[in-house]
Amino acid sequence: MSVISFEVIYRGIFQKSLAVKISRTLILAAVKEGKPGISFGRYSDSPERNGIPAKQFGYIADNEEELETVAAQYEPKQVDISICVDDTLCKGVESWAWYGLQPINAVTKPGGTLIVTSNQKEDDLVQHIHRRETPYKLAIIPGEASFAGLWVYKDDGTDARCLAAALKAEPTMCSIASLESAIRENIGSETHVEAAREVYEDLRPVEIEPGQGNDEVPFTFELLKWHEMRQGVVIDGVGGHEGFRGGEGGYEPGRNPYFKKWSTRTMRPVVSFEKCTKCTLCWVACPDTCFDVTPDGFFDANMEACCGCGVCEAICPVKDCITMVNEVVFDERDSQWQMWQENKEDYDKYMDEKITTGKIDGRHPITGLAGAFSGIGLETGHNPETAKIKPLKDL
Amino acid sequence: MATATEQQQGAGVHLLTGSEVMAHICRLADVDVITAYPIRPYDTVMQYVSKFIAEGDFDADYIPAESEHGQFEIVKHASACGARVFTGSSGVGWLYAMEPLAVTAGLRLPMVALVGCRALDDPGAFGTEHNDAMLVRDLGWMINFPDTAQEVIELGLLAYRVAEDPRVYLPCAIAMDGAFLTHSQATVRLPGQDEVNAFLPPYDRGDLLLHPDNPITIAPQANEDWLMEVRRQSSEAAKNSYTVLKEAHADFSKIFGTNTNPFLDEYMTEDADVVLCGVGTLSLPVKVAIREMRKEGKKVGMVRLKWFRPFPTEELRESLSRFKAVGVIDRDYSFGSPYHGGIVYNEIKAAMYGADKVPHLKGFVCGLGGREVLLEDVKQMADKVISMGQNDAADNEVDWIGVRG
Ligand code: SF4
Ligand code: SF4
Numbered sequence: 001m002s003v004i005s006f007e008v009i010y011r012g013i014f015q016k017s018l019a020v021k022i023s024r025t026l027i028l029a030a031v032k033e034g035k036p037g038i039s040f041g042r043y044s045d046s047p048e049r050n051g052i053p054a055k056q057f058g059y060i061a062d063n064e065e066e067l068e069t070v071a072a073q074y075e076p077k078q079v080d081i082s083i084c085v086d087d088t089l090c091k092g093v094e095s096w097a098w099y100g101l102q103p104i105n106a107v108t109k110p111g112g113t114l115i116v117t118s119n120q121k122e123d124d125l126v127q128h129i130h131r132r133e134t135p136y137k138l139a140i141i142p143g144e145a146s147f148a149g150l151w152v153y154k155d156d157g158t159d160a161r162c163l164a165a166a167l168k169a170e171p172t173m174c175s176i177a178s179l180e181s182a183i184r185e186n187i188g189s190e191t192h193v194e195a196a197r198e199v200y201e202d203l204r205p206v207e208i209e210p211g212q213g214n215d216e217v218p219f220t221f222e223l224l225k226w227h228e229m230r231q232g233v234v235i236d237g238v239g240g241h242e243g244f245r246g247g248e249g250g251y252e253p254g255r256n257p258y259f260k261k262w263s264t265r266t267m268r269p270v271v272s273f274e275k276c277t278k279c280t281l282c283w284v285a286c287p288d289t290c291f292d293v294t295p296d297g298f299f300d301a302n303m304e305a306c307c308g309c310g311v312c313e314a315i316c317p318v319k320d321c322i323t324m325v326n327e328v329v330f331d332e333r334d335s336q337w338q339m340w341q342e343n344k345e346d347y348d349k350y351m352d353e354k355i356t357t358g359k360i361d362g363r364h365p366i367t368g369l370a371g372a373f374s375g376i377g378l379e380t381g382h383n384p385e386t387a388k389i390k391p392l393k394d395l
Numbered sequence: 396m397a398t399a400t401e402q403q404q405g406a407g408v409h410l411l412t413g414s415e416v417m418a419h420i421c422r423l424a425d426v427d428v429i430t431a432y433p434i435r436p437y438d439t440v441m442q443y444v445s446k447f448i449a450e451g452d453f454d455a456d457y458i459p460a461e462s463e464h465g466q467f468e469i470v471k472h473a474s475a476c477g478a479r480v481f482t483g484s485s486g487v488g489w490l491y492a493m494e495p496l497a498v499t500a501g502l503r504l505p506m507v508a509l510v511g512c513r514a515l516d517d518p519g520a521f522g523t524e525h526n527d528a529m530l531v532r533d534l535g536w537m538i539n540f541p542d543t544a545q546e547v548i549e550l551g552l553l554a555y556r557v558a559e560d561p562r563v564y565l566p567c568a569i570a571m572d573g574a575f576l577t578h579s580q581a582t583v584r585l586p587g588q589d590e591v592n593a594f595l596p597p598y599d600r601g602d603l604l605l606h607p608d609n610p611i612t613i614a615p616q617a618n619e620d621w622l623m624e625v626r627r628q629s630s631e632a633a634k635n636s637y638t639v640l641k642e643a644h645a646d647f648s649k650i651f652g653t654n655t656n657p658f659l660d661e662y663m664t665e666d667a668d669v670v671l672c673g674v675g676t677l678s679l680p681v682k683v684a685i686r687e688m689r690k691e692g693k694k695v696g697m698v699r700l701k702w703f704r705p706f707p708t709e710e711l712r713e714s715l716s717r718f719k720a721v722g723v724i725d726r727d728y729s730f731g732s733p734y735h736g737g738i739v740y741n742e743i744k745a746a747m748y749g750a751d752k753v754p755h756l757k758g759f760v761c762g763l764g765g766r767e768v769l770l771e772d773v774k775q776m777a778d779k780v781i782s783m784g785q786n787d788a789a790d791n792e793v794d795w796i797g798v799r800g
Binding site (some may be wrong): 043096099223224225226227229230231232233234235236237239280 | 463501502503504561565602603609610611612613615617618619621622623625626627628631632
């Protein structure tokens, strides 16, 4: 029996069409060789919600009976290939479909391949990916998180590149010729075919050994039994407040202890406390009540609560006081104010470094949104002249 | 001078419609919030309720809503805030409130509602059919079908007592036959306030109370990781409603000095060969026809279900196993269902499956749209059941009785 299973891990709305396109085209390429397949999204992910991590799945089998055998289990428990189209998701996935943080490689088979579109290097990315007991391969397709929306399809060739990477990972799926013709039929131009061919030739997956990567134990909690739950579809309210980090001064509101939003954000605010005038606007405007009030009256964005919306940056009246920075450059979730208190010079250096390395290019001209939200087109995506995503051979 | 209500409200015997008795239940139960929207035949209850309030004999928030949907939403929320509530509707009006009806049961809110049973459109019709009330039977609603204005006292007070029990917390529909019960006056013995107070404790929402001092979230989005557990809780609550109802009924009998069976009303069944089964006011023509048939030596009896939810499976199996044959009369329809029978027929058949002794069961559809169930109709049905019993042969055909053609 030979069944190939894969998943595409993406962000709701902005990458939904992209994920569907990757999944469908891969199946359609195999169909060309007489292999049946299915492609489906996880229904309870709520992929129509902004930035929510979500998954698309697919199976390719040798015959219908084999396909039924795997499809009888709606959601694959293990996949040969995991394709992640936003590298900030390497920190883990908190979706609508489950509770707690699921490592990005949670269902990648031992020896399977995790494909990520990223401008990071393998070593840096592995620091974010939870370590596990079995080896897997990591393959990076250079490029920023693609914006291929629900309503419009901003084409940057990510689809074709991911398809080629998937085929490279599991070459028995179909021939490159079938994939190319499926790309022509379902995606379009020769540019895409070229992009695919290039990735197919140049992609070099690296082996990730057991124990390599982020040693943090992923956040989990136990789901209650029916007789342990409160009646009447009632859950405890999030109430109360305490001083800053449980101390005397300042103010920290009560927060949902189960939903940490660690992987909801693609960027995070970095605050320059030197520039802050304590005007309170960020504190008031943050839709998720993320700002803790410090004992000396500053506002400290709490990384257990921030969804990375960028409202605080937009509303802060002081120039360069709040800067949104790509989430992928952070390993920690520490209090920025505490860092600043400990050593102001070090904090300033830290801030400058993060703002430089995690600078968000390709911001949307109107919304100012970045990363998966920015909307980079095919020209900037694949054109070697203007590329943020550089062709592999130029790297 | 005493108001009309004062003259009427004392304990003792009065001439009252079923709706009017329900209004008295509201008053005696000291209901806090009532919402109204007009549709006949249920709306007669609101005429009495508003009169009691206008005359100062009853203190409740009485809110005329903009539609049935709003009407049921308002009391749903009031119930979450700890108010004892009452509302009601009929026919397609009740269906227009279907969303809050489902949600109320899902949220385990002990709303009590009067369904003045009425045919569903189309065609537009005023008369009794039970399909409106029956539409909530799978959602967690308790449903009872009083057959007389007097029985509204028992089933109305039990509705509040059982619905508001924390082991249950489920809404209850009092399904009252339009015209025959909602609009017909009969002599009724009203209970006194002290008796009612002894029977019915105040509604206590406990730690599920929606109140600023008790921060909770009600009805968050809950996907497949939670929903099955939530439904399992509702199933448990529905199971509990059976036990709690039995308990409450025993208290009711003690406090009010009555002697009824909690679930089944049996008439001339001791020596009966066959019985007719059904719900609601058709018990009257059935009983009278049985008396007449008895004179001809036909041993016919009646078993009437007072509660359709909780469904008294064990009691019914025990009772019906005693007879050779059973006829089930439905004042409702379930088009395309097994043997094209009605809802009560199908449920009784399901309940009897696997009983030690299963009588032959025949279904009838009769009295739709408020058409009178005539004595001849009852006799015709009884004869068919008798011959089924005599032949000891199943007759799965469901017959329409009293239909032209
Ligand atoms: S990015 Fe949005 S969620 Fe995060 S702190 Fe700023 S306003 Fe709040
Ligand atoms: S909006 Fe800017 S200046 Fe105002 S309190 Fe927040 S960080 Fe400080």
